[in-house]
Amino acid sequence: MPHYSTQEIKNIALVGQNNAGKTTLIERLLLQAGAIKELGNLEKGSMVSDFLPQEKEHGHSLSAAIASLDYEGKHLNVIDTPGMPDFMGLAMSVFPAVETVAVVLDAAAGIELVSRRLLEYATERKLCRLIIINKIDQAELNLPGLLEQLKETIGSECLPLNLPAHNGTQVVDCFFNPEGEADFSSVAEAHTQLIDQVVEVDEELMSVYLEQGQELTPEQLHNPFEKALREGHLIPICFVSGKTGAGIAELLEVFTRLLPNPLEGNPRPFLRGEGSHAAPFFAHANPKDHVIAHVFKVSSDPFMGKLGLFRIHQGTITKDSQLFVGDGRKPFKVNHLFKLHGKEQVEMSRGIPGDICAVAKVDSLHFDAVLHDSHDEDYLHLKPLIFPRPMYGLAIRPKRQGDEQKINTALHKLVDEDPCLKLEYHASLNETVLRGLGELHLRVALEKMAQVFNVEVDTQLPKIPYRETISQAAEGHYRHKKQTGGAGQFGEVFLKVEPLARGAGFEFVNAVTGGAIPGQFIPAVEKGVRQAMDGGVIAGYPLEDLKVTLFDGKYHTVDSKEIAFVTAGKKAFMDAVTQAKPLVLEPIVQAEITVPENTIGAITSHLNNKRGRIMGNEMQGRMLSIQAEVPLAELVNYPIELKSATSGHGFFTMEFSHYEPVPVQIQQQIVALYKPEEDSE
Numbered sequence: 001m002p003h004y005s006t007q008e009i010k011n012i013a014l015v016g017q018n019n020a021g022k023t024t025l026i027e028r029l030l031l032q033a034g035a036i037k038e039l040g041n042l043e044k045g046s047m048v049s050d051f052l053p054q055e056k057e058h059g060h061s062l063s064a065a066i067a068s069l070d071y072e073g074k075h076l077n078v079i080d081t082p083g084m085p086d087f088m089g090l091a092m093s094v095f096p097a098v099e100t101v102a103v104v105l106d107a108a109a110g111i112e113l114v115s116r117r118l119l120e121y122a123t124e125r126k127l128c129r130l131i132i133i134n135k136i137d138q139a140e141l142n143l144p145g146l147l148e149q150l151k152e153t154i155g156s157e158c159l160p161l162n163l164p165a166h167n168g169t170q171v172v173d174c175f176f177n178p179e180g181e182a183d184f185s186s187v188a189e190a191h192t193q194l195i196d197q198v199v200e201v202d203e204e205l206m207s208v209y210l211e212q213g214q215e216l217t218p219e220q221l222h223n224p225f226e227k228a229l230r231e232g233h234l235i236p237i238c239f240v241s242g243k244t245g246a247g248i249a250e251l252l253e254v255f256t257r258l259l260p261n262p263l264e265g266n267p268r269p270f271l272r273g274e275g276s277h278a279a280p281f282f283a284h285a286n287p288k289d290h291v292i293a294h295v296f297k298v299s300s301d302p303f304m305g306k307l308g309l310f311r312i313h314q315g316t317i318t319k320d321s322q323l324f325v326g327d328g329r330k331p332f333k334v335n336h337l338f339k340l341h342g343k344e345q346v347e348m349s350r351g352i353p354g355d356i357c358a359v360a361k362v363d364s365l366h367f368d369a370v371l372h373d374s375h376d377e378d379y380l381h382l383k384p385l386i387f388p389r390p391m392y393g394l395a396i397r398p399k400r401q402g403d404e405q406k407i408n409t410a411l412h413k414l415v416d417e418d419p420c421l422k423l424e425y426h427a428s429l430n431e432t433v434l435r436g437l438g439e440l441h442l443r444v445a446l447e448k449m450a451q452v453f454n455v456e457v458d459t460q461l462p463k464i465p466y467r468e469t470i471s472q473a474a475e476g477h478y479r480h481k482k483q484t485g486g487a488g489q490f491g492e493v494f495l496k497v498e499p500l501a502r503g504a505g506f507e508f509v510n511a512v513t514g515g516a517i518p519g520q521f522i523p524a525v526e527k528g529v530r531q532a533m534d535g536g537v538i539a540g541y542p543l544e545d546l547k548v549t550l551f552d553g554k555y556h557t558v559d560s561k562e563i564a565f566v567t568a569g570k571k572a573f574m575d576a577v578t579q580a581k582p583l584v585l586e587p588i589v590q591a592e593i594t595v596p597e598n599t600i601g602a603i604t605s606h607l608n609n610k611r612g613r614i615m616g617n618e619m620q621g622r623m624l625s626i627q628a629e630v631p632l633a634e635l636v637n638y639p640i641e642l643k644s645a646t647s648g649h650g651f652f653t654m655e656f657s658h659y660e661p662v663p664v665q666i667q668q669q670i671v672a673l674y675k676p677e678e679d680s681e
Helices: 022-032 053-058 085-092 113-124 143-153 187-199 203-210 218-230 248-257 404-417 439-452 519-535 562-578 597-609 638-645 664-672
Strands: 009-015 065-071 074-080 100-106 128-134 158-160 162-165 170-173 235-239 270-272 279-281 292-301 305-314 322-325 337-341 344-348 356-360 370-372 380-382 392-398 422-426 431-436 457-460 467-470 474-482 489-499 506-510 546-554 582-596 613-620 623-631 651-661
Touching (some): 009 248, 022 065, 022 074, 022 248, 053 439, 065 248, 085 113, 085 439, 113 128, 128 218, 143 158, 143 235, 158 187, 162 235, 187 218, 235 248, 292 404, 344 356, 370 380, 392 404, 392 439, 404 422, 404 431, 431 439, 467 489, 474 562, 489 519, 489 562, 519 546, 519 562, 546 562, 582 597, 582 638, 582 664, 597 613, 597 638, 638 651
Parallel strands (some): 009 074, 100 128, 128 235, 506 546
Antiparallel strands (some): 065 074, 162 170, 270 279, 305 356, 322 370, 337 344, 337 356, 392 431, 392 457, 422 431, 467 582, 474 489, 489 546, 582 623, 582 651
């Protein structure tokens, strides 16, 4: 058995903007708790949570990593997460595993884009939130101004649990022992504000405090404090320096004494069933119930195989447990159960509710899977996280001939690991596209393909999925006659094309009378028409939104064959389309661009230059959200352009809206680039 109980577990995710110092902070926490003997060094590759070769190369966290420590009778699972915007999805993916999200801020930089967004996501998931202001040892800081900014941006529920003292070399407690002098503000005033905020969620305690004037102890405040955290009525703020160690002991006290354990956090949003029939389901942290666990991270290693990291919500998992993955019919046996500590895998005899464990070499594991030991838990899943939509894409092709299968396998493993990587195959363009949240996101993924899976690829920007259509009715005709000695080929087709409403698709009508074309050849004509539609007529893109009426033709009793009418149908259709004022259509997307308010002029001007139509805007705190319709072709490099225009503080999402004709001059350019293949008859 573990040396701790469910009540003694604390699960905490450290999130926040890159360079806020999360990884160094974890090193300090581990050192303070005696879990390591000395601080690690990133350059030497000795830090507990940044252990991947790519992390050492880039000097940044690129994946979530867990470290465990024991302190004052509590067992803490602390998860380090990447802070660059391109890896926000990997930070969010750990949220189902924890009760508390601790947002780490650089004291000089304040609350930046990633920190603000992750704080919002934690609020949506009803997780307890804590703000850690790191690097308080820096010179010329405006910490009082930062506190005011937090209250203005997030809300008045942001209150300090401690305050810097002695020029940031120490911190002074404002909750447990509110004594001493701070560098700014008043410890007594901060203590009073905390008590006032906490007692508001407990009427009985508020009566004791206000009416009787009785001083409240930390023990009396424990339950209402956690209730205030769960309800979002309080977001505590702690000050630390990961560099000097100031405030680290006090932060550990907050973790162990004030943050909720798995029995105290808000219930997990499990659902049973699919779609509108899904019903809420609540797991109970009872070690004797059926097992329910949730996989929040998977990673693939050529030697270790697939490693799955999961949080146990109910029941007990042992080394010999038989577990099902989702609604799978075949269970797997837990041959080895691990506790992860950075790159170390410590074997466990059993895992209890609330704990975070791992299993290896289980190919059926996948991100967001629910593990269970009873078919009563079939079709059980967590309410899905709403991840940022991957917008930046690269078309992938093999660098070496014969690597197609290896590349496909590697790409699917990458997508399995990262919920914000998406793989698309466009048959009409014969193109495989990998999409992510930005250029760095995809660059790191492709580096991993080369370093871990030993496959290299060439990349280019993806093609735009243009379409073709017609703007007026026209008739077409073609006679196919081929005689090469012996049996010949003959088929003649007359047909008419007409435009349909946008999005109507394709309609084929047989209006032949008098047996001009025998019935057995009508499907061949339609087949030829569809071949021409798939291959395009003027620019090589599929045609859509038109009606084809076959109204006449001729046949030969000996030489007419299916292939002849396929060819005749195809060429007659192409003849008609060229006379029907053909158009090239481009995809239009609905884009939502969120930027700092002071960049609005530059951004709207930029969108206008991209043929965008501004549909509206609204304020979101200090950010402005712009809704616009923009041609997809204009947004191929937009993630990089937006990052540059907003100094990394802007982001956008988009989804397909509709097709509409490209401007005449652009159509001329597209058509001029088309080189149709010669038909062999």
